[in-house]
Amino acid sequence: xxxxxxxxxxxxxxxxxxxxxxxxxxxxxxxxxxxxxxxxxxxxxxxxxxxxxxxxxxxxxxxxxxxxxxxxxxxxxxxxxxxxxxxxxxxxxxxxxxxxxxxxxxxxxxxxxxxxxxxxxxxxxxxxxxxxxxxxxxxxxxxxxxxxxxxxxxxxxxxxxxxxxxxxxxxxxxxxxxxxxxxxxxxxxxxxxxxxxxxxxxxxxxxxxxxxxxxxxxxxxxxxxxxxxxxxxxxxxxxxxxxxxxxxxxxxxxxxxxxxxxxxxxxxxxxxxxxxxxxxxxxxxxxxxxxxxxxxxxxxxxxxxxxxxxxxxxxxxxxxxxxxxxxxxxxxxxxxxxxxxxxxxxxxxxxxxxxxxxxxxxxxxxxxxxxxxxxxxxxxxxxxxxxxxxxxxxxxxxxxxxxxxxxxxxxxxxxxxxxxxxxxxxxxxxxxxxxxxxxxxxx
Numbered sequence: 001x002x003x004x005x006x007x008x009x010x011x012x013x014x015x016x017x018x019x020x021x022x023x024x025x026x027x028x029x030x031x032x033x034x035x036x037x038x039x040x041x042x043x044x045x046x047x048x049x050x051x052x053x054x055x056x057x058x059x060x061x062x063x064x065x066x067x068x069x070x071x072x073x074x075x076x077x078x079x080x081x082x083x084x085x086x087x088x089x090x091x092x093x094x095x096x097x098x099x100x101x102x103x104x105x106x107x108x109x110x111x112x113x114x115x116x117x118x119x120x121x122x123x124x125x126x127x128x129x130x131x132x133x134x135x136x137x138x139x140x141x142x143x144x145x146x147x148x149x150x151x152x153x154x155x156x157x158x159x160x161x162x163x164x165x166x167x168x169x170x171x172x173x174x175x176x177x178x179x180x181x182x183x184x185x186x187x188x189x190x191x192x193x194x195x196x197x198x199x200x201x202x203x204x205x206x207x208x209x210x211x212x213x214x215x216x217x218x219x220x221x222x223x224x225x226x227x228x229x230x231x232x233x234x235x236x237x238x239x240x241x242x243x244x245x246x247x248x249x250x251x252x253x254x255x256x257x258x259x260x261x262x263x264x265x266x267x268x269x270x271x272x273x274x275x276x277x278x279x280x281x282x283x284x285x286x287x288x289x290x291x292x293x294x295x296x297x298x299x300x301x302x303x304x305x306x307x308x309x310x311x312x313x314x315x316x317x318x319x320x321x322x323x324x325x326x327x328x329x330x331x332x333x334x335x336x337x338x339x340x341x342x343x344x345x346x347x348x349x350x351x352x353x354x355x356x357x358x359x360x361x362x363x364x365x366x367x368x369x370x371x372x373x374x375x376x377x378x379x380x381x382x383x384x385x386x387x388x389x390x391x392x393x394x395x396x397x398x399x400x401x402x403x404x405x406x407x408x409x410x411x412x413x414x415x416x417x418x419x420x421x422x423x424x425x426x427x428x429x430x431x432x433x434x435x436x437x438x439x440x441x442x443x
Contacts, residue, residue, distance in 0.1 A: 013150030016143075022200045023142040023151065026089075029196020030135060031158035033093065036189030038166020040100060040124075041065070042308065043179035045290050046301050047117045059412030062286050064118045066404045068125035073398025076129040080390030085134045085204035089197040092130035097190030099123040104180040104187075112180070120183075129401065131193075133394035138204045140381055140389065149322070152377045156319035156370050164312035171305030262392060265383055270438055271335060271376045272396050276403045277434040278339060278369070281346060281427040283407025285365070288349060288423060291415045296353040303355065310359045314366025322371035331379050335372045336439035342368035343431035349424035 018024050048061045080088055099120050106112050135155060143151040170182050262268050293304035318338075341364070348361020384392035407430075414423040 013147045014154065017147045017151045017154060020142055022202050023139070025196050026135065026138065026142070026200055027154055027158060029193040030131060030155075031162060032196075033131075033186075033189045033193035034158055034162035035166045035169075036100075036186030037124075038162045038164075038308070038312070039170030039173065039182045040166075040186040042167050042170035042301065042305060043174055043182040044117045044121055045304070046174055047112075047179045049290065049294055051114055056412065056416060058290055059287055059408050061118060061121055062283065062408035063405045064121040065125050066283065066401065066408070068122050069128050070398055070402035072126040073129035073133070073394045073401070076127075076133050076398075077391030077394030080130070080134050080137055080394065081387065083205065085138050085390070086197045086200050089131060089134050090194040092127050092134075093190040093194035093197065096124055096127050097187045097194070100183045100190065101187035104184040107180040129394055129398055132397050132401065133390060136377060136381070137389040137393050140386065141202065141204055145382075148381055149374060149378050152374045152381075153319050153322055155377075156322075156374050157316060160312045160314075160316035160319055160366070160370065162312070164309045164316060167305040167308035167312070169305075171301040174301050262384070262388075262395060267332065268380065268383060268396065270332065270441055271379065272399055274336070274339060274434040274438045275372075275376065275400045278342070278372075278431045279400050279403045280407040280410075281343070281431040282365075282369075283404025284411035284423065284427045284430075285346070285362075285407075286404060287408050287411050288415065288420075288427075289362070292349075292352055292358065292420075296420075297355050297358065298353075299355075306355075306359060307362050310362040311366040314363040314368075315370040316366075318367040318370030319374060322374040331375055332438055332441055335376050335379075336435045338368040338372045339435035340432055340439070342372070343428055343435060346424055346427040346431060349427070350421055352420060 018027075044061060044065075045058065048057050051057055076088075103112055103116055103120060106116065136152070139148060139151045139155075173182050173185075289307045290304050293300060293307065297303040297307075299306065345361045345364030345368070348357050348364070351357035351361075380393070380396065381389075407427075410426065411423050414420075414426075
């Protein structure tokens with residue numbers, strides 16, 4: 001049924017979204033950068049695994065890669081709401097591109113210090129929330145409401161395609177040219193994303209109404225209809241169409257005030273908690289995948305690339321269907337249902353060292369985690385007031401992205417003790433139990 005829906009003409013939303021030049025440019029630039037990032041994670045992982053006691057240090061790398069997201073997310077939101085998102089995205093690309101380039105530059109003149117991959121991973125994590133919050137916060141200004149599922153699916157598709165191409169290509173290039181060459185490519189991809197962001201014509205900044213003074217206005221849920229995007233100038237595209245907007249109410253200026261506003265929305269709270277739990281399981285998987293490639297599966301870096309590519313291929317297939325097909329069930333039930341199926345995919349780790357079944361598990365996890373991400377993001381876009389979108393997406397995505405280090409910390413001692421079975425069961429329960437709770441909620 002889902003395949004027939006896609007084949008039956010549900011791709012119109014994709015065509016309409018991509019017909020908007022600014023969205024298309026920003027999406028393409030982001031996709032190129034994400035390919036580099038997919039290769040970089042494999043490169044940094046293999047550099048660390050090549051060090052003495054590399055398995056234990058791998059957990060530290062995952063923490064460095066993800067924990068700074070919490071700090072960076074708190075800073076990214078206010079910056080995205082105050083300044084033009086085009087400029088913020090460009091600055092972020094320059095900073096992180098410079099960090100990635102530092103390792104190949106140092107390798108040209110001498111040996112790379114053992115601590116350097118951890119520092120680069122920490123810089124990446126600190127600024128990671130800028131595009132993660134900035135891109136979805138920009139979508140309502142670039143795409144009409146009816147095409148937001150398609151636009152969100154395209155963002156997910158770019159993650160999936162880059163995650164499928166990047167790790168697989170990275171594993172091959174590492175074997176042939178070394179990890180330093182892969183990091184140099186990622187630095188170049190950041191430069192291309194910076195150029196793409198600066199060529200977007202429409203200003204991506206919230207304009208306050210002239211009649212409103214601080215604290216400025218926020219819209220809360222209702223049926224009132226108001227224009228979403230700012231008025232277009234001759235150099236910009238037409239507005240992204242009128243969208244349903246809530247009535248005006250005082251907007252909190254502080255991060256705490258923004259958080260309290262979001263906490264009053266029961267649906268936002270429930271979905272965020274479920275995603276945080278699922279990401280704990282994903283954090284465990286990020287450590288388990290390289291460990292399996294190193295100790296259980298044949299192929300070394302190529303096996304790691306295959307696992308990550310399977311995860312991304314599943315995300316690609318799931319995102320393609322989710323963006324073209326609106327779920328028939330209520331949003332919370334649809335999100336909970338696919339999360340339960342994705343949780344079952346972690347059980348495939350119990351079949352190691354059978355590569356085919358482990359790869360299938362990664363594929364299932366990706367295939368059913370993508371729809372829950374797309375549908376939940378459209379739900380958030382409809383519920384977060386426009387002046388709070390930068391901070392709102394930054395806070396919510398920060399909370400979700402900050403939980404993988406918990407999973408990394410949990411699974412590292414289990415893998416060091418060669419306890420793969422208990423690790424797989426913990427991942428499954430952590431991902432499944434909150435989804436079951438979400439499924440029981442009324443909305």
